[in-house]
Amino acid sequence: MTTTGKPEKILIVGGGTAGWMAACLLNSRWPDIEVCVLESRDIGVVGVGEGSTPHLKVFFDAVGIEESEWMPKCNATYKNGISFHGWSSIPGFESYFHPFPAQTDDLLTVPLFLRNVQARLRGDYAHAHPDSYFLETYLAQNNLGPLADECFPFGAAYGYHFDSKLLGQFLSEKAVARGVKRIIGTVTEVLLSTDGAISSVRLAGNDTLEADFFVDCSGFRSLLMQGALKTRFLGFEDNLFNDAAVVLPSETSTTIPPETRSTALSNGWAWKIPLTNRYGNGYVYSSSHIDADRAETELRQNLGLLESDTPARHLNMKVGRVASHWTKNCLAVGLSQGFIEPLEATAIALSFETVRRFMLHFERGGFTNQGADDFNREINTKFEGIRDYIVCHYKVNQRRDTAYWRDNAENTKLSEHLSRILYLWQHSENFAQEMQANHLGGSYQPKSWACLLAGYGVFPPLRSSTGSPTAEASQEQDQLADFIRRCALNFRPHNELLAPAVAEQSVV
Secondary structure, X not given: OOOOOOOOXXXXXXXXXXXHHHHHHHHHHOOOOEEEEEEXXXXXXXXXXXXXXXXXXXXXXXXXXXXXXHOHHHOOEEEXXXXXXXXXXXXXXXXXXXXXXXXXXXXXXXXXHHHXXXXXXXXXXXXXXXXXXXXXXXXXXXXXXXXXXXXXXOOEOOEEEEEHHHHHHHHHHHHHHOOOEEEEOOEEEEEEOOOOOEEEEXXXXXXXXXXXXXXXXXXXXXXXXXXXXXXXXXXXXXXXXXXXXXXXXXXXXXXXXXOEEEEEEOOEEEEEEEOOOEEEEEEEEOOOOXXXXXXXXXXXXXXXXXXXXXXXXXXXXXXXXXXXXXXXXXXXXXXXXXXXXXXXOOHHHHHHHHHHHHHHHHHHOOOOOOOHHHHHHHHHHHHHHHHHXXXXXXXXXXXXXXXXXXXXXXXXXXXXXXXXXXXHHHHOOOHHHHHHHOOOOOXXXXXXXXXXXXXXXXXXXXXXXXXXXXXXXXXXXXXXXXHXXXXXXXXXXXXXXXXXXXXXXXXX
């Protein structure tokens, strides 16, 4: 520790995407601190095809890495959002798309969408399905990437699809090239000082590694935070039933879609994530409702791979969060701090936000624990806000064909935050305005909540069964459709954006 209190050495226990992201961020902000990553050859990485929110682009911008450098090496593609299929059986609402934000939202799209949603909530006839309102939805439906021509002054946020194992490898190479020290070893014991902080870790072979500050990226085992420091883990099993997944790759398609696809199955949902070399597929399910063998069979049937000998991988998920993410001289990042099922692809966003906010609070507190309480409240709020949004997908599902979907719909163990949002949806005169007034936005803004609830068709019966749009309403919809179509003329096909990466793979 320096005389200013700034740590001289930070040891990250565990690599993978979370560990090497943390290493890149810490090294980039504090190049005078020695950052080391301890990895074990004996412990595998949960490496499946993954998706992200726009936070991953913010991360790469923060550490100065261009898309042209990392995307081809990680089989990465662009992501405009997530399409949901089969979560509702209401005619006309069998699917919907949840788009990322675009700067065009505030011009015409969001105001008109929210106005029509509110009219439909009153029981009036109005076009309230979200798919007609957003530029990024149109881009996804037409296989257009999210990068606009330079002459178009409005941007669109976007995420990525990537192979997480390859991403971890890329980040490790980049971090080491920038001065991060990589150590190979397996932790056998975590040693504490007299004040209860971590002093060192002992490795197989009896070597010890000391540091001033430790980052726990040891995955679900959480060796430092939950193991050595005995930080409580708060499970979300009362809210989120899914605790397992089965993963299976499939061949890529000629046209690579710029979206993640989420399809409801009998006892959970299946993801389909397009990479440049393959699709990553998985079935996230509740082991209380279906066993692993039947889940694998159902996924294979869904993919048309029932007779395929492609091996599947089975994963168990520990869903919840630790009570505090920063305790004494240890920060938990990634699976060691918690996990919310992958429905909205928020794992990397939470890891990034955890490290980013930690660095801010650590600096402001003079490299002491002065800001730990505020930091922990912020991260816990992030976790719970994301949890509530995901729980809402299950609570308002419009299926009743299996016990799984009925149990989710009948679940009453909701947070006060989610209960208030659902109450406003049913009873407020202006859903978006009252969400803002009651500070209920949090991790997701009114647009996203409205897309979810309207996308499922969660509306009261129409006051008249013979309703039809007015001439004025029809004209507004036509004008909006033309506006979005013309905006989209400034975006290129997704395959065209990926062409250099695909060509590089074919040469290799």
